[in-house]
Amino acid sequence: MARFVLRRLLQSGVVLLGVTLVVFLLLQLVPGDPVRVALGTRFDQETYEALRARAGLDQPLVAQYFDYLRRALTGDLGVSFRSGRPVTAIVLERLPATLSLAVTAVLFAMLIAFPLGILSAIRSGSLIDHAARVFSQFGVSVPDFWMGIMGILLFSGVLGWLPPSGYVSLTEDPGRWASHVALPAATVGLVTASILTRFIRSSMLEVLSEDYVRTAEAKGLRTRVLVLRHVLRNALIPVVTVVAVQLASLLGGVIVIEVLFAWPGIGRLTYEAVDARDYPVLQGAVLLVAALFLLVNLLVDILYARLDPRITVK
């Protein structure tokens, strides 16, 4: 187990190194000059040259990359081009908001998807099955920003239950945190729930058609026990993978939703960094997201072994 984790961590290091190189190269291909954006319309050649030199952008590309790498190894991801602040601090302070939104959204999605997916699988072809399929079709096809705006208009405008935007940290005030996270998490969660419902349904259906299920049924096992203990557990492996992928991608930031709800997470940071061509921040954000993705996947692999004794990690 320990060796497995160690090996995976080493592999992750190599992947992250690759990520830095790819992101660095891609950024060179993106049209748009960060120095000109920073100056805005009040352009002046001398000011331009001075700012370019201060940002180190006048250095050769190879030097820029290795300089970045050398500092990154010590945890220093450079300074933001826009604000002059350390990138490490900038991305880390966005982490709690993104974490709390992603985790809430996934929990919300699971709360909907598990009952709905299980029910529609065991009652395949029934009214509830059709309803579940309509729901998940709706969830994946309606744009999330539209759903977000409708949510704001209803829960904040008409009913006045929830604030339309903003963020309060969980440690500062859980009550206000919850009221602020509810709408964005529900908006994101609805999409995730739709995807998840489909997977749970099909995965359950597959297991339900196995011979041992028929045997168990013939033995007279209660449906409840059969479904929850024998079918669901075996159906979970692909579902866990999907949940993990969903969680990991939400950790990468739900850009549109974070922008809409003025949520100070990684997604909004990335969006603004792209807009301003703030390369150091963009690199830092992508690196963090990649690291989170790898971490979630590692945890999932460990979780597999716990779910299914036939799988071992070594």
Next chain:
Amino acid sequence: MSSTRFRLAGAALALTLVAAAGCSAGEGVDVDGTDGAAAGGVLNAAIGGEPDQLDPHKTSAYYSFQVLENVYDTLVEPDANLEMKPALATEWTTSDDQLTWTFTLREGVKFSDGSPLTAEDVVYSYTRIIDEKLNNAYRFATVKSVTAPDPGTVVVTLNAPTPNLLANLGGFKGVAIVQKSNVESGEITTKPVGTGPFAIGSYASGDNIQLVRNENYWGEQPKLDGVRFTFVSDPTVALQNLRGGEVQWTDNLPPQQVPALLDGDDPTVQSVPSTDYWYLALNQARKPYDNVNVRRAIAFALDREAITKAAKFGLATVNQTAIPRDSAFYYEYAPYSHDPNQARQLLDQAGVSGLTMDLMVTSEYPETVTAAQVIASQLEGIGVTVKIRTLDFAQWLDEQGNGNFDSFMLGWLGNIDPDEFYYAQHHSGGTFNFHKYDNAAVDRLLDQARTETDQGARKQQYEQVAKQIVDDASYIYLYNPDVAQGWSRQVSGYEVRTDRAIRFRDVALAR
């Protein structure tokens, strides 16, 4: 809004999540986010985005200046009519040759940390901008030296007479007086120290900046305890925040709703003409736009009223020169009536037919995207096919810098003195003359007006410049937009300013 209801709804959700996340529950805090002090209260203001940084000399973002307007002072500052009035300097004298300006500093001014402001701070601030070639260095182009003969006096020595020196030194907070130790510690980017009515209290990246009253402020103490700026980029959401009482002030209103909001009284929405202008520029380094008749044809083909209606929902005043009606430099001149026939004739004269024109606009300013569609349909009427290119601003600026365009639409914001925008945009050596306009007569007039100390003569020179630029269709000016801002009934003492400066020092909040 009923706070109990959403707290209850939220609490159930919170409980599960707190348990799941393994976090301990914190203290309950008042839902309004204000503490219960009996004083002036904290005004919640929603602005459209986050300041990139708070160093006034290095940022160029309007979001930064919305905050910094309340934190910093300049030697002089524009009043409601944009005339320069005393601020940190109480008076100033000019030598006979107009080359030496002596400013007397206000006595007893302190920075928000309690340290005194001296003439050395002014010298440091200006020298920093000039020596490090920071964003506003161009405003000091004629400045030879800045010295402090004594702690209460600043002397600015010039290479050439500079009639608009006051506008250059006080037009906006980009030339604010900063504190040396604050710069050297690097804290100026997140926790700037100024002499203004408020000081930075806290800054939560991505979410809000909180200002607190500056107890050391030299002027009348602000009535508010503080101002909390939150960053809400979606105007629908910002308006919802204002209606729901989450914020008490915003300038991020959905333009299509502003006309209706102006009629209501809760929230109060006011709109005043701004000093900004929006224009179309044709690339004179490219054929056939080097031909003045082609440019004039396009100017005649445009129906500015229709463009304004579409782009600004009518919240703008059409204008064929840059300068808005309220400015002292306003010059009434509008030769281009909407006249497609004349436009076609001019194109014939130029021998141009079947023209396809590239029009570059940017999603950074959505009004250019909307206006471009109207412009395209109007030019179709004279046989010009417009290909609209919508780019993000970084790319847009790149293309502009490389001269890679037939035409573009953009605005020029916060204008006070004509030198600032005419020179940069229409002098053949101007820093923003990307459309390559070159008229020796205009160059000469711009150079003259720049140093002309007789106000009457200077105004006349700029009138000649304005006329020539319009006749040459160097820029095809379209409109001066209004600036619309809204606030709740609790707010009193706020005034919308034509230069978009957001000043909360006289604002009170009823509770």
